[in-house]
Structures are given as structure tokens and as C-alpha cells.
Amino acid sequence: MTRAGLGPVAGPGLRQDGSVRITVVSLLLAAIAALTGFGVANLDLFAPGRDTVPLLFSLAVVWLLFAAAVIALRGVRGRAVVVLILAGSIGIGAAAMIGPPNTSTDSARYAWDGIVANAGVSPYAYVPSDPRLDSLRPDWLFPAPQIGADGSARCVGERIQTVHRDGPDEVLCSALNRTSVPTIYPPAAELYFAGVRMVTGPGPAYWPLQLTGLLLSVGTTVMLLFGMRRRGIDLRRAALWAWCPLVASEAVTNSHVDLLGVVFTLAAVFLVTRERYWRGGIALGAAIATKLIPVIAAPALLRRQGWKVIVAAVVTFLVLYVPYVLTTGIGVLGYLPGYLTEEGYQDGTRFALVSLVAPGGAGVYVVAILLAGVAALTLWKTDPAQPWLGQLLMIGSTLIILSPRYPWYALLLVPFVALSGRWEWLVVPIALSIRMLVPSVQLTRVTLAVAVILIVAMAFRRAGPGAAERLLRWRPFRGRPPGRSA
Known part of the structure; x- marks a missing residue:
């Protein structure tokens, strides 16, 4: 590593600066872990006459600390990057296990x-x-x-x-x-x-799933680090997953099974980009058979040998369902139809932004058209060697359009934020977290609108002059050059 004419070995000033930055990042990670643990132990949505203001304040502070830690990490080099990312992933995740689930049962x-x-x-x-x-x-x-x-x-x-x-x-x-x-x-x-x-066994309460969530979240961090190293991507981007407050809260504290879908989806991405199409399809099918939502990650994986991915995914999905169909029949659909009705997806009342221009049942058709358009654009423009930017667009746009009231659906978005380095998309899970804590349609519209404005503004800033004209020409979605930081 050289800087301004320094030789291969940096001088004392640079080493001291690196040590200071490592110390700053370590202190910020300790603060995130401490605040995470305090929030889990003392703040929840289940107390009678609950007050969501402390939860909102805690949410704001922990996200600010997270942002500061990611920025400070930019000045760290070498093995310390991997050590800090893993230590933060483990430490923050362990702190998230201090108490029982605090926003979901x-x-x-x-x-x-x-x-x-x-x-x-x-x-x-x-x-x-x-x-x-x-x-x-x-x-x-x-x-x-x-x-x-x-x-x-x-x-x-x-x-x-x-x-x-x-x-x-x-x-x-x-x-x-x-x-x-x-x-x-x-x-x-x-x-x-x-x-x-x-x-x-049936005796232990919530901690077995929390521990499993911690292991899977840290495993995802490791998978990202290996995948990024193999592809020449700046390893510091992995912190966008490893230290993310959403991961600690929804993958560990509340132990949402969406995390398992993330693991399979990320495995599918890395397998397909290494031209292991059949194996990638199997992983994708397992992801969809975990929570259905990962199906929106599929379009970006179909540009090259897509038929193999589709066949493997469909067969895997069906094989997993067959034993339950044989024993239960149509009952395997469970509460899914009732859930869609309960959440307002069948009559369009759930779509916070779309309902502004297409209220009621008309919103369902508008949403279907929008999602089909985004999927087509993703399939058309995605670089098959770097599908994560296309997946970021597909998953993030779906969350904005559908505007679910559960932030853990955005767990699927976070690894692709890390791979692409598009930090601005993290505003989407923040907006969904606010929606859960403050169930106001007007506030949800404002936060999602802010997210859209920020994402579009950053997209044009990254693209530089003439972005609108280039968008109309065919060019695959590409991330930053691998060596650049997040």
C-alpha cells in the first residue's frame, strides 16, 4: 500500500491514522451493540399502553451510529477490515439476543x-x-x-x-x-x-431461533466476504450487511425466517455467477420454498442459461412441497389467501404510494403492471456476471410499490445493497420500520417518497452527465468498479 510517494511500507503517520480509525470503528461498534442490547431488554411493542417514541428514538440513534461506523471503516485497510466486520457481526448479533422478541411474535x-x-x-x-x-x-x-x-x-x-x-x-x-x-x-x-x-426440544423458549439467526447472519457475512474477495469487490461493503440494525433486529432478536431465504438466495447468486446454473437453481428453489418472496430475485439470474435455473428451481420447489401435499392436500396453502386479504393486497388498500393515483381495486392492476415492467427491465439490462444491481432494483422497487408494513421483508434487499455498494437503498427498510412503529398512511407516503427521491438522485449522480440519454440505450446494469469503496 502506498500513499503520496510513500514506499511499500507506510510511514508512522499513516500507521497512527489507521490505528485511530480502527479505534473509532471499534468504539462505534461497541456503542451499536450496547444500544441494541438495551433496546431489546427494555423496549418492546407488547407492553400495555406502549409508547413507540423510545423505540423510534433508539432506531434513529442506532442507524446513525451504523452510518458513522461504515463511513469510518473507509479509512481502514488490510486484515483489520475483515476482523472488524466479523467482530461487529458477532458482537451486535449477540447483543440482539439479550431479550425475547420485541416487535414481533x-x-x-x-x-x-x-x-x-x-x-x-x-x-x-x-x-x-x-x-x-x-x-x-x-x-x-x-x-x-x-x-x-x-x-x-x-x-x-x-x-x-x-x-x-x-x-x-x-x-x-x-x-x-x-x-x-x-x-x-x-x-x-x-x-x-x-x-x-x-x-x-420443546422446552427452551425464544433463544434457540435467535441463536440460529445469529449463526445464519454471521454465515451470510462470511459468504459475502468470500464472494466479494473472489470477485474483486471492496470487502468493506460487507459491513452494510454485517452491522445493519435491520439484520440484528429482524434476523436475530425477532428471528424471522426470511433470513434463511436470504442465505439460499445469496448462494444462488454466487453459484449462477460461477456458471453453476443447476445448483444455483436448486438454491433459488429452496429460497422460494422458504418464504415465496425470494422469487423477485429470479429475473436478474435468467439472462444466461436461464432455463436451467428455472427448471432446477421449479423442481426443487415441487419436491419440497410433495410430501406435505400428499398428507394435507390443498391445506398446504395454509393462511396465505387469508393473509393477502388481511393485509389489503387483494383490494389495493395496502399500496401506500400507488393508492394515491389508483385507489381501491384499480391499484392491484397498476401494481401488477409496475412489477412486470421492473422485472422486464431487470431481465433486459442486468449484467449476468454482476446480477446484484439488477436484484437491488427488482427487490427494492417491489418493496416500495407494495409498501408492506413489516420491515423484515427488506432483509432480502440488504445483501444486494452490500454487493452493489448502493447504500441509499437502505432508506427503504428504514421507511418500513417507521411504518411498523407508526402505522400512519400519510407518514408512510412521506418516508417512501423520500426514499424514492434519494435513490433517483443518487442514481443520476452516480451516472454522471447524459444519464437520461444513456438509459434509453442498451447497456447492462453494472456496479462500481470492483476496487472502489462503498
Whole structure:
């Protein structure tokens, strides 16, 4: 490494500057871990009369610290980059395990589905409140109701809901958020849930999935580092995943299965770019069979030998579904149709920005046209050797157009932010996090509009003069030259 005429070995001033930057990054990472742990232990959405202001403030501060750490990392060179990225990934992720889930109870359903599957029962066969499953219920998921002075039963606990079964007098206390509906999760996710519970048994509460989430998130960091090194991409970009507050919160604390879909999707990308099309298709099929959402990562992988990727993905998807179809039939669809209706996707009420110009049912058609257009553009313009920029466009645009109220859907976006170095797309998960904490349509429209403006502005800034004219000519999407930093 040389600088301004220095020889191969940097002088004392440069070494001192590097040490200072390493110290600054280390302190910032420690602050992120400390604030993450404090938030998990003390702030949640389940307390009676909850106040979301502390959560919003904590969210803002941790994202600012994250941004400062990523900027400070630009001045670090050599092996220290990898050490800091891995240490931050492990340390922040471990801090995210300090307490139980604080913004979602989905992992309670994951645990229950795994317990049911390990008992030899299809998780699609019965709703969790079904009396035929009473012998399987652990106390931490289904605590006994408390009997009041008047003899009535009531459920107590921040994450505990009351479910009335055959009548108002038969009360079931449940930590699950939809105890009376079938599971919604595809078969690869169900195998994952069963695998975790096969190791730990039904007794431990939330930490087994949190630990698994930590291992998968750190594994994703390692995968990114290896993939970036092989392709000559600046390793410092991996910090955009490794230290991202969304990853700590939604992959570890709340243990969302979307992370497993990220792992398979990223594996598919690296396999396809190495011309392992069949293997890449298998990984993509497993990703789609985990949460369905990774299907939007597919168009960018189809420019070269796309038929192999499609065939392998479809076969893998079907093979994973067949055992459940044979035992449960159409029940494998679970709560998916009901979920789409509940979330407002069938009548268009969920689309925050699209509903401004196409309210109601018309929004569904506008969204379909927009998504088809983005997919076509991605397929047309993506460089098959560097598909991550096309995937960034496809995944990020889908999140903006659909505007889900759950930020963990944006986990799929983050590794492609890292690979492409387009940090501005991280405003999308920030906007979705705000939407979850403050369910205001007007605020959601403002935050998503800000995200769109920033993304478009940065795209033209990166493209330089004449960007509009070049966009109309065929040229594949390309990332920065590999040696440049994020």
C-alpha cells in the first residue's frame, strides 16, 4: 500500500491514522451493540399502553451510529477490515439476543410448527388452537390461565393472547399471534423449524431461533466476504450487511425466517455467477420454498442459461412441497389467501404510494403492471456476471410499490445493497420500520417518497452527465468498479 510517494511500507503517520480509525470503528461498534442490547431488554411493542417514541428514538440513534461506523471503516485497510466486520457481526448479533422478541411474535409460531412436526403431525393439518394438539403444548407458548376471584379465567403476559375455543368459558392462553388460523409458511421453512426444535426440544423458549439467526447472519457475512474477495469487490461493503440494525433486529432478536431465504438466495447468486446454473437453481428453489418472496430475485439470474435455473428451481420447489401435499392436500396453502386479504393486497388498500393515483381495486392492476415492467427491465439490462444491481432494483422497487408494513421483508434487499455498494437503498427498510412503529398512511407516503427521491438522485449522480440519454440505450446494469469503496 502506498500513499503520496510513500514506499511499500507506510510511514508512522499513516500507521497512527489507521490505528485511530480502527479505534473509532471499534468504539462505534461497541456503542451499536450496547444500544441494541438495551433496546431489546427494555423496549418492546407488547407492553400495555406502549409508547413507540423510545423505540423510534433508539432506531434513529442506532442507524446513525451504523452510518458513522461504515463511513469510518473507509479509512481502514488490510486484515483489520475483515476482523472488524466479523467482530461487529458477532458482537451486535449477540447483543440482539439479550431479550425475547420485541416487535414481533412470529418466532412463537415457528417454534410451535416445529414442535408439531416433530410429533409426526403435519403443521398444515390443524390450527394451533385445535384440542387434538393439547398434549403437545409447552407452558411458555400456552401458559395456564389465571382464575380470578369471580371464577373467570384470564390470560396474563405481554405476549400472551386470549383464545376462546368451544365457548367463552373455555380459554386458551397463547403466545402465537394467529392461534385460530393455519400456518402460512412454505415447506423449507417448516423443515427449518422442525430441525431447530429437533435439537433443543420443546422446552427452551425464544433463544434457540435467535441463536440460529445469529449463526445464519454471521454465515451470510462470511459468504459475502468470500464472494466479494473472489470477485474483486471492496470487502468493506460487507459491513452494510454485517452491522445493519435491520439484520440484528429482524434476523436475530425477532428471528424471522426470511433470513434463511436470504442465505439460499445469496448462494444462488454466487453459484449462477460461477456458471453453476443447476445448483444455483436448486438454491433459488429452496429460497422460494422458504418464504415465496425470494422469487423477485429470479429475473436478474435468467439472462444466461436461464432455463436451467428455472427448471432446477421449479423442481426443487415441487419436491419440497410433495410430501406435505400428499398428507394435507390443498391445506398446504395454509393462511396465505387469508393473509393477502388481511393485509389489503387483494383490494389495493395496502399500496401506500400507488393508492394515491389508483385507489381501491384499480391499484392491484397498476401494481401488477409496475412489477412486470421492473422485472422486464431487470431481465433486459442486468449484467449476468454482476446480477446484484439488477436484484437491488427488482427487490427494492417491489418493496416500495407494495409498501408492506413489516420491515423484515427488506432483509432480502440488504445483501444486494452490500454487493452493489448502493447504500441509499437502505432508506427503504428504514421507511418500513417507521411504518411498523407508526402505522400512519400519510407518514408512510412521506418516508417512501423520500426514499424514492434519494435513490433517483443518487442514481443520476452516480451516472454522471447524459444519464437520461444513456438509459434509453442498451447497456447492462453494472456496479462500481470492483476496487472502489462503498
